[in-house]
């Protein structure tokens with residue numbers, strides 16, 4: 001069976017909560033004695049997960065130079081994709097979603113997952129075709145967020161956007177040339193934020209399906225932002241306005 005590593009408290013705690021059976025072992029920096037480490041160890045013990053105390057050099061090697069905060073876990077089994085209905089049916093607050101319309105660079109996908117996690121997004125939605133898959137590069141760039149943010153792949157993105165609208169989720173498309181400035185725009189609480197592909201931006205049908213298009217004002221000479229940066233700006237503005 002395939003196994004993979006995840007790093008850091010947030011990702012491992014989420015895994016312990018959502019899918020403890022997949023955790024094969026947790027390696028903990030033997031020098032970490034703080035409350036956060038003790039809490040994680042207590043949960044892991046309760047779930048019967050094997051604990052290994054290691055020196056920080058071993059953890060550094062496992063993380064390949066990435067951040068690990070003194071905890072690395074080995075997971076078994078294939079990565080599970082989420083189902084949109086499952087995500088939406090279990091929400092206890094207005095939906096907050098990120099939609100990627102054909103982002104093809106796995107590093108951008110990973111960076112979008114990372115920013116989605118940081119902003120508290122409920123799920124990231126992307127089309128199955130002509131888009132980056134959740135490969136090792138994307139997972140590594142996501143810094144643990146590939147394990148914490150539900151990732152939904154759909155066959156027909158425009159149809160999915162219509163389904164979101166039927167559920168009264170407001171679909172906000174983002175494009176540099178949109179007339180409405182993000183900071184002047186208004187939207188309801190339940191939102192899906194749509195980001196376009198690196199080269200072409202959103203596809204025509206995606207753009208036409210959106211309830212509203214907004215742009216992030218640009219103050220320098222470059223024409224557009226990297227998609228993950230634009231996602232961060234929009235999601236954190238939306239997060240700031242959620243009550």
Ligand SMILES: C[S@@+](CC[C@H](N)C(=O)[O-])C[C@H]1O[C@@H](n2cnc3c(N)ncnc32)[C@H](O)[C@@H]1O
Nearest residue numbers: 174175176195196201202215216224225227230
């Ligand atoms: C590199 S940009 C694509 C640029 C593309 N030439 C276009 O016309 O949209 C990738 C995505 O980031 C988002 N983005 C980048 N800059 C933006 C801005 N100033 N305002 C709104 N969205 C932006 C949009 O979702 C865009 O589709």
